[in-house]
Amino acid sequence: xxxxxxxxxxxxxxxxxxxxxxxxxxxxxxxxxxxxxxxxxxxxxxxxxxxxxxxxxxxxxxxxxxxxxxxxxxxxxxxxxxxxxxxxxxxxxxxxxxxxxxxxxxxxxxxxxxxxxxxxxxxxxxxxxxxxxxxxxxxxxxxxxxxxxxxxxxxxxxxxxxxxx
Amino acid sequence: xxxxxxxxxxxxxxxxxxxxxxxxxxxxxxxxxxxxxxxxxxxxxxxxxxxxxxxxxxxxxxxxxxxxxxxxxxxxxxxxxxxxxxxxxxxxxxxxxxxxxxxxxxxxxxxxxxxxxxxxxxxxxxxxxxxxxxxxxxxxxxxxxxxxxxxxxxxxxxxxxxxxx
Numbered sequence: 001x002x003x004x005x006x007x008x009x010x011x012x013x014x015x016x017x018x019x020x021x022x023x024x025x026x027x028x029x030x031x032x033x034x035x036x037x038x039x040x041x042x043x044x045x046x047x048x049x050x051x052x053x054x055x056x057x058x059x060x061x062x063x064x065x066x067x068x069x070x071x072x073x074x075x076x077x078x079x080x081x082x083x084x085x086x087x088x089x090x091x092x093x094x095x096x097x098x099x100x101x102x103x104x105x106x107x108x109x110x111x112x113x114x115x116x117x118x119x120x121x122x123x124x125x126x127x128x129x130x131x132x133x134x135x136x137x138x139x140x141x142x143x144x145x146x147x148x149x150x151x152x153x154x155x156x157x158x159x160x161x162x163x164x165x
Numbered sequence: 166x167x168x169x170x171x172x173x174x175x176x177x178x179x180x181x182x183x184x185x186x187x188x189x190x191x192x193x194x195x196x197x198x199x200x201x202x203x204x205x206x207x208x209x210x211x212x213x214x215x216x217x218x219x220x221x222x223x224x225x226x227x228x229x230x231x232x233x234x235x236x237x238x239x240x241x242x243x244x245x246x247x248x249x250x251x252x253x254x255x256x257x258x259x260x261x262x263x264x265x266x267x268x269x270x271x272x273x274x275x276x277x278x279x280x281x282x283x284x285x286x287x288x289x290x291x292x293x294x295x296x297x298x299x300x301x302x303x304x305x306x307x308x309x310x311x312x313x314x315x316x317x318x319x320x321x322x323x324x325x326x327x328x329x330x
Binding site for chain 1: 166167168170172173174177180198199200201202241245252254255256257258260261262263264265266267268269271272274275277278279280282283285286287289290291293294297301302305306309310311314316317318321323
């Protein structure tokens with residue numbers, strides 16, 4: 001069971017985009033440099049976020065990524081589902097129906113206890129992540145950052161963000 | 166994010182092994198036939214269960230698989246961890262330390278809110294599965310099985326199980 005590192009990147013990307021002033025965007029290469037991750041791989045995650053309506057991507061010199069909706073409306077589950085898909089991790093193939101003693105339809109009124117337990121476990125997993133908006137991630141990171149670093153980030157964003165004409 | 170189907174097979178395998186009378190074992194091919202899954206792939210999952218001390222595998226004509234500990238002491242998490250590994254699904258690569266504005270050690274007293282949320286989500290996932298012993302899975306399946314099917318399973322086990330001399 002693995003969550004690709006694209007999820008970590010995408011979450012951190014949303015957190016930095018949440019700091020952009022209104023109307024500003026961050027070009028792909030600047031975003032990748034800020035996060036210290038390879039731009040082509042990051043672009044893949046950003047495409048997934050864009051398809052999910054979490055970020056928007058403007059082409060051109062004044063283009064780049066920005067959040068498409070307020071950061072309080074983007075949860076860690078939204079980002080995980082965008083990057084990894086939201087299909088259940090456990091896929092029940094109804095093994096109980098197989099073989100010489102397979103259960104009949106009448107004996108399978110609902111999911112078996114194995115499938116039901118995984119559904120509950122996954123629902124809890126989703127709910128925990130859905131309860132954490134990017135706003136909280138940004139607030140947590142801001143709380144531990146020194147004033148010097150906050151200023152460095154602000155300056156860097158000012159230098160690297162693009163703006164609509 | 167995916168859980169391999171080997172987990173489903175392994176869980177069902179443990180459930181049927183829980184029905185064996187004391188001293189009996191089920192050969193690999195019989196177990197695969199019962200579950201309606203390919204024997205070589207199932208063998209891989211059974212090896213993982215064996216390494217985790219969940220089943221034991223006896224070689225030879227009177228050999229086969231049996232549970233190595235009582236079914237109430239085998240949870241769906243034990244089986245998942247045996248087959249998929251128990252490493253965290255989300256691996257934090259400390260992206261916050263990267264790039265031109267990377268956080269210093271002093272600014273990282275604990276995991277960031279992203280990593281912390283995934284830790285909580287995964288702990289909940291584990292706990293939900295850990296609360297379901299194979300005993301419960303067997304009881305649930307028995308509850309919905311017809312008497313005819315229970316007898317068919319009993320007969321099939323009688324025909325296919327091996328016994329220590």
